[in-house]
Amino acid sequence: MIFRNSRDRYGNFVVALHWLMLVLLAAVYASMELCGFAPKGSELRANMKSLHFLLGLSVLALVAVRLCVRWVAGAAPAIEPPMGRWPALMARLMHAALYALMIAAALLGWLALSTAAKPVTLFGFALPMLTSANEALAHPLKDLHEALATAGYALIGLHAAAALLHHYVVHDNTLVRMLPRRGSR
Template sequence: MELKNSRSRYSTSLIGLHWLTLLLLVAVYACMELRGLAPKGSDLRANMKSLHSLLGLCVLAVVIVRIGVRWNAGAAPEIRPSTAAYFLIGMHAAAALLHHYVMRDNTLVRMLPRGAAPSKNWTGSEAR
């Protein structure tokens, strides 16, 4: 397995970790989307939520490993990580605003730190 980047290609370890990250992110997203198909209060729904959390922790672990491998792999070919990071941050913010202003659910409020929510009883229905 190639551990160092060349001038024209990322190392095979970084390529593998990249695709593993993608697969984990797809699984994390699928868990939350498919959870809605299970009846509320069911074991399946609770298990999908737990799996979502577990897979999210796996993403974190893989990202930490990727940072370490990237640190040791040397210079990358024409890397522009800030562009991708800003795009992902923007998409995340756009999704949060979509939930808040278009779907009018309380997803955005539920993600705020404790004590930062507008009120304890806010459900989003007041905006309709």
């Protein structure tokens, strides 16, 4: 089944969700970074911000899907050769931090927009405001959202660096378990 993990690899759907999340997160970051090149008050800038909001909320939705699929997929494939206790703990903490980042950044962005009384839409549907307007709270929430986004660069970079370290230095199957399967030749 495409959802189930095997003993040595993640299921196809789990792998697809992982790499889709990477593309989605890259688009979230790119939309906001590129927004800075558009003149303030321009339609392009407004569209880039809207795209950022849409993508950020899409991350939140995809995290929910990933967590459900992770539960259905079963145990993660074993790392061969096995990691020690401390590296395994660090890996679990990194994954928890990444999930917390994706959830908290999206919710803080939505909350910051709500407190600034800015409408939030997802695929054309207006989402409910999470709270009433509160200009005094809007700016600190936006600052916290941006601080988490900055921390996200470091977390994502560390995650990628760890995968490469496992593959090229430790020589275990950590990275290979998450790569898409190659077609038979």
